[in-house]
Amino acid sequence: MHExxxxxxxFAPLANNKESYGLKNDAAxxxxxxxxxxxMMVEDYHFKKNDDPEKLAQKLIRIxxxxxAAMGSKPYGYVLNIAIPHSELAWIKRFSDGLxxxxxxxxxxxxxxxxxxxxxxxxxxxIFGKKKGKVHSENKAEVASDIFVTGNIGDAAIGYxxxxxxxxxNCSKSLKSYFTKKFxxxxxxxxxxxxxxxxxxxxxxVSDGLYEELLCVSENSNLQAVIFLDSIPFSIEAKEILKxxxxxxxxxxxxxxxxxxxxxxxxSKRFNNSLKINKDYIKIGYFDKGNGVKFVDSxxxxxxxxxxxxxxx
Amino acid sequence: MHExxxxxxxFAPLANNKESYGLKNDAAxxxxxxxxxxxMMVEDYHFKKNDDPEKLAQKLIRIxxxxxAAMGSKPYGYVLNIAIPHSELAWIKRFSDGLxxxxxxxxxxxxxxxxxxxxxxxxxxxIFGKKKGKVHSENKAEVASDIFVTGNIGDAAIGYxxxxxxxxxNCSKSLKSYFTKKFxxxxxxxxxxxxxxxxxxxxxxVSDGLYEELLCVSENSNLQAVIFLDSIPFSIEAKEILKxxxxxxxxxxxxxxxxxxxxxxxxSKRFNNSLKINKDYIKIGYFDKGNGVKFVDSxxxxxxxxxxxxxxx
Numbered sequence: 001m002h003e004x005x006x007x008x009x010x011f012a013p014l015a016n017n018k019e020s021y022g023l024k025n026d027a028a029x030x031x032x033x034x035x036x037x038x039x040m041m042v043e044d045y046h047f048k049k050n051d052d053p054e055k056l057a058q059k060l061i062r063i064x065x066x067x068x069a070a071m072g073s074k075p076y077g078y079v080l081n082i083a084i085p086h087s088e089l090a091w092i093k094r095f096s097d098g099l100x101x102x103x104x105x106x107x108x109x110x111x112x113x114x115x116x117x118x119x120x121x122x123x124x125x126x127i128f129g130k131k132k133g134k135v136h137s138e139n140k141a142e143v144a145s146d147i148f149v150t151g152n153i154g155d156a157a158i159g160y161x162x163x164x165x166x167x168x169x170n171c172s173k174s175l176k177s178y179f180t181k182k183f184x185x186x187x188x189x190x191x192x193x194x195x196x197x198x199x200x201x202x203x204x205x206v207s208d209g210l211y212e213e214l215l216c217v218s219e220n221s222n223l224q225a226v227i228f229l230d231s232i233p234f235s236i237e238a239k240e241i242l243k244x245x246x247x248x249x250x251x252x253x254x255x256x257x258x259x260x261x262x263x264x265x266x267x268s269k270r271f272n273n274s275l276k277i278n279k280d281y282i283k284i285g286y287f288d289k290g291n292g293v294k295f296v297d298s299x300x301x302x303x304x305x306x307x308x309x310x311x312x313x
Numbered sequence: 314m315h316e317x318x319x320x321x322x323x324f325a326p327l328a329n330n331k332e333s334y335g336l337k338n339d340a341a342x343x344x345x346x347x348x349x350x351x352x353m354m355v356e357d358y359h360f361k362k363n364d365d366p367e368k369l370a371q372k373l374i375r376i377x378x379x380x381x382a383a384m385g386s387k388p389y390g391y392v393l394n395i396a397i398p399h400s401e402l403a404w405i406k407r408f409s410d411g412l413x414x415x416x417x418x419x420x421x422x423x424x425x426x427x428x429x430x431x432x433x434x435x436x437x438x439x440i441f442g443k444k445k446g447k448v449h450s451e452n453k454a455e456v457a458s459d460i461f462v463t464g465n466i467g468d469a470a471i472g473y474x475x476x477x478x479x480x481x482x483n484c485s486k487s488l489k490s491y492f493t494k495k496f497x498x499x500x501x502x503x504x505x506x507x508x509x510x511x512x513x514x515x516x517x518x519v520s521d522g523l524y525e526e527l528l529c530v531s532e533n534s535n536l537q538a539v540i541f542l543d544s545i546p547f548s549i550e551a552k553e554i555l556k557x558x559x560x561x562x563x564x565x566x567x568x569x570x571x572x573x574x575x576x577x578x579x580x581s582k583r584f585n586n587s588l589k590i591n592k593d594y595i596k597i598g599y600f601d602k603g604n605g606v607k608f609v610d611s612x613x614x615x616x617x618x619x620x621x622x623x624x625x626x
Contacts, residue, residue, distance in 0.1 A: 001402055003428050010409035011393075014416055014423040019390065028424035030390065030441060034344055036424060038392040038439060042431045045396075077332065077343065079351040080324075081437045083358075086626065089314055096323035103327055110327040111341035111349060115316050115626050118355045124394045124437035126351060128343060313399065313428045 003313040026070035026204055035129035037067035043121040053091045055184045057098025062186050064127035066261040069193035070205040072136050073129030077109035080125050083118035136203035141221045145201050145266040147285040150192050152235040153210050157257025159183030170244045178237050186261040203265040209258040212309035214293045224290030229303050231284045256307045316626040339383035339517055348442035350380035356434040366404045368497045370411025375499050377440035379574040382506035383518040385449050386442030390422035393438050396431035449516035454534045458514050458579040460598040463505050465548040466523050470570025472496030483557045491550050499574035516578040522571040525622035527606045537603030542616050544597045569620045
């Protein structure tokens with residue numbers, strides 16, 4: 001059973017309230033003014049014991065911040081749960097250094113938490129944002145709306161695979177450090193999320209991979225996402241990797257893998273003029289009648305490519 | 314390094330904000346109206362794989378609710394993180410049944426969450442309450458205030474030790490089921506916490522054991538908690554166990570062990586009249602000048618007993 005099915009079957013029935021948006025949004029809106037999201041990182045699945053604890057703390061904060069960005073809300077604070085072997089004092093110290101750095105950078109307050117013993121490290125953070133007038137409340141698009149992303153897709157997934165050797169990728173040492181940094185230290189698009197309030201159909205972060213996020217929105221909207229494969233922004237570095245490796249395999253990693261934390265949104269024609277002047281918003285396709293995700297070339301010809309979504313569960 | 318020291322050294326500096334109460338309270342108060350607390354349960358440390366998932370879900374909700382009770386706030390909702398092996402679908406189903414039961418009982422809404430793979434089960438819940446006019450904001454007492462608890466102390470800690478055989482206790486089978494139930498299904502004192510608003514110096518739940526909680530408040534207040542050992546309410550069942558086992562060992566379990574989830578509070582004389590009419594508030598001592606916790610008999614004579622606090626870290 002896939003993560004989404006489990007949530008739909010066992011947890012959505014408990015979330016029959018307006019705050020949760022049916023568990024289909026990036027975050028909840030409680031008390032009409034506080035945005036809440038939660039995310040965890042588990043040793044051996046999201047990171048390895050030897051990874052730098054300072055960076056892990058920053059990543060934990062940033063993946064949660066990305067959900068606030070996708071809601072267009074302003075960072076406020078967080079609570080934190082850490083389960084860890086008792087001996088790991090140096091780890092905790094360095095982890096708290098990372099928290100300090102990003103708490104300052106993103107103006108976040110620590111509100112509380114819990115510390116427990118465990119054999120493997122388990123990190124859980126719940127983040128709070130303040131509503132700025134409105135929020136991006138539903139991941140639902142309109143027909144004929146254009147689809148945009150805020151930056152390069154796939155770098156983080158390449159970094160993940162290089163770091164943990166999940167899929168063998170042919171890559172030089174200098175490029176490897178570029179990709180792993182993209183994976184370890186994502187940049188939450190807080191300002192973009194706020195700027196887009198009131199201008200878009202929906203806004204979400206690409207945390208589960210571009211393909212999976214498009215699939216979700218298509219399902220929620222009963223529409224088909226038509227994507228110009230050549231319009232998806234890839235970094236110069238990713239393009240180099242694409243040349244040196246099997247293209248289908250690499251596209252699967254880059255479009256199916258997650259952790260990019262760019263924003264994905266769609267906008268109907270009436271808003272496009274104000275969006276077009278911003279070079280940070282890259283148009284990659286549009287919504288049409290139908291369902292699922294279709295990749296096409298610039299002549300709107302179907303490109304047969306089978307992407308498999310990556311899941312942490 | 315003890316849990317409290319780690320929090321003081323590495324996390325309190327990040328929590329230099331009014332919302333967190335310096336991490337010394339049962340919960341935070343964010344946006345001036347939402348009470349937030351978070352707690353986790355880790356396989357092998359807080360529970361065993363074979364424990365009934367339905368009861369674990371209820372316990373996870375209730376230990377968090379107890380923090381809302383200690384703040385005097387009204388239950389609102391929660392977000393939930395679960396890390397679990399992929400094969401445990403039946404476990405998840407039964408766990409969600411428990412969530413459903415107690416969400417209904419305590420009028421709690423599920424707002425969101427995250428599901429991840431892991432070898433061992435990790436559960437993390439962040440709970441939200443609404444402020445009812447005011448909250449129990451600081452765990453600080455006044456000199457000469459009387460100390461009260463809302464119910465029996467020690468049953469849950471006996472249950473914990475019986476269930477997981479941490480400390481050998483001589484106990485009949487029928488009594489064992491009484492104690493394990495007390496451990497597995499605590500009753501959060503939500504109504505008491507609300508009733509006490511404005512009438513007490515402080516209010517906290519006895520989640521870390523009576524001794525440890527008294528020690529914390531004494532430290533925060535620069536006072537000594539003087540406790541009449543014979544006034545501490547023990548259940549008939551616990552008294553029977555006390556008779557059949559080494560008394561010092563049992564008192565260490567009952568006063569040093571946690572998970573009772575009764576409320577502990579103190580009240581200055583001016584409020585005592587309104588409290589005395591409530592038979593649910595049991596007076597166990599008072600605060601005096603000095604520091605630490607002192608156990609005395611009814612003649613105020615010192616009872617030399619060395620209690621060691623239990624810690625999950």
